[in-house]
Amino acid sequence: MRITAITPLVLGTQWRNLVYVKVETDEGLTGWGESRPINKVETLVGYLHDVADRFVIGSDPFEIEKLVRRLTIEDYGRPGEVAMTGLAVLEMACWDIMGKALGQPIYRLLGGAVRDNIKAYANGWYTVERTPEEFHAAALRALAKGYRALKFDPFGAGYYEMERAEKLKSVGLVEAVRDAVGPDVEILIEMHGRFNPVTAVEMTRLLAPYEPGWVEEPVPPANIPALKKVADAVAPLGVPVATGERIHTLHEYREVMELHACDIIQADISHFGGILNTRKLAAWADTYYMLIAPHNVGGPVSTAAALHFAACTPNFKIQEHFNDFDEPWVLGSAPGLPAVVDGYFALPEGPGLGVTVDEDVIAAHPVQQIHFNLYKQDWHKRQALMEPKAS
Numbered sequence: 001m002r003i004t005a006i007t008p009l010v011l012g013t014q015w016r017n018l019v020y021v022k023v024e025t026d027e028g029l030t031g032w033g034e035s036r037p038i039n040k041v042e043t044l045v046g047y048l049h050d051v052a053d054r055f056v057i058g059s060d061p062f063e064i065e066k067l068v069r070r071l072t073i074e075d076y077g078r079p080g081e082v083a084m085t086g087l088a089v090l091e092m093a094c095w096d097i098m099g100k101a102l103g104q105p106i107y108r109l110l111g112g113a114v115r116d117n118i119k120a121y122a123n124g125w126y127t128v129e130r131t132p133e134e135f136h137a138a139a140l141r142a143l144a145k146g147y148r149a150l151k152f153d154p155f156g157a158g159y160y161e162m163e164r165a166e167k168l169k170s171v172g173l174v175e176a177v178r179d180a181v182g183p184d185v186e187i188l189i190e191m192h193g194r195f196n197p198v199t200a201v202e203m204t205r206l207l208a209p210y211e212p213g214w215v216e217e218p219v220p221p222a223n224i225p226a227l228k229k230v231a232d233a234v235a236p237l238g239v240p241v242a243t244g245e246r247i248h249t250l251h252e253y254r255e256v257m258e259l260h261a262c263d264i265i266q267a268d269i270s271h272f273g274g275i276l277n278t279r280k281l282a283a284w285a286d287t288y289y290m291l292i293a294p295h296n297v298g299g300p301v302s303t304a305a306a307l308h309f310a311a312c313t314p315n316f317k318i319q320e321h322f323n324d325f326d327e328p329w330v331l332g333s334a335p336g337l338p339a340v341v342d343g344y345f346a347l348p349e350g351p352g353l354g355v356t357v358d359e360d361v362i363a364a365h366p367v368q369q370i371h372f373n374l375y376k377q378d379w380h381k382r383q384a385l386m387e388p389k390a391s
Helices: 041-056 064-072 081-102 132-144 164-181 197-210 224-237 251-258 275-286 300-312 328-332 359-364
Strands: 003-012 017-025 030-035 117-122 149-152 186-190 241-243 319-321 344-346
Touching (some): 003 041, 003 359, 017 041, 017 081, 030 081, 030 300, 041 064, 041 081, 064 081, 081 300, 132 149, 132 164, 149 164, 164 186, 164 197, 186 197, 197 224, 224 241, 224 251, 251 275, 275 300, 300 319, 328 359
Parallel strands (some): 117 149, 117 319, 149 186
Antiparallel strands (some): 017 030, 117 344
């Protein structure tokens, strides 16, 4: 079997563009990959066109390690966010083809399931005014959709430090969510790499009474000793530290592991070279007794890939999901993804990824000119982030 064509397609929404890639073969099987590139849609599409003839067309979709070598070593330059995203969407599609060829779901090709269902948490549910009343009501709506864990960033446009009034406002939002969901629902605090270490520690101490399940990316991702400083300071509070969505290669994780700089790693499968590379990372993390909770701001195809990973990975913790809080055509673009019921996804079914991409839905919702800016006021509303590019 040989790959004969790869075709990128872009699905647009109010606040994100999803790049799907169709990989076709000479035996009539088609596989799909997908990722949400952050403000780099044209760059990713260009990269896919750039590597298609040189490395992908004519290759065997079963030979994933050879594809990885071609796109990371034989291209010589250091792979980063764009290259690892391009590799990821191609790698997902190859697994989809393999599963279809063998009549098996992907997780069975990776050792089989180690759990009967997959714990989920909601994100993207708090597109409301930044007030305790609105966050309280939004949290109740998320619970009504079947979630038993919610993640959110209460910090507005904060960066490095915040005025005291903003600190207290952020704490009030977390208090309101905890009041809404009660003691048995997990709340996960997203910091988006906003803070310097002292502010990250201060905010964690202020939020500790509300028992967050973790604080995520408390400092920017480039300085691992700074992350370690935060992790050591908040450990006595019993609050785990999670990080990793902006780390794109195995080698970049070395210092995180050696310093024990976090408790939970959050590689994004769709930006980390795909399912197999993330499995390697999870096995490595397991030797440090770290859990893995893959970051996932993608659509149904990349979510399906994450569920297959979750099904067969022993130290998996919980899976992020946005698509129940987005436009309905996102889930409609690839039916087949299990729904969240009582806080859990069922194991994915069907051969390959288990979803069927509808190209007509993608064509009906073309790319949008969006700049997603986490340091803009009211960024969390997401629909307010439509910023056309300068002509």
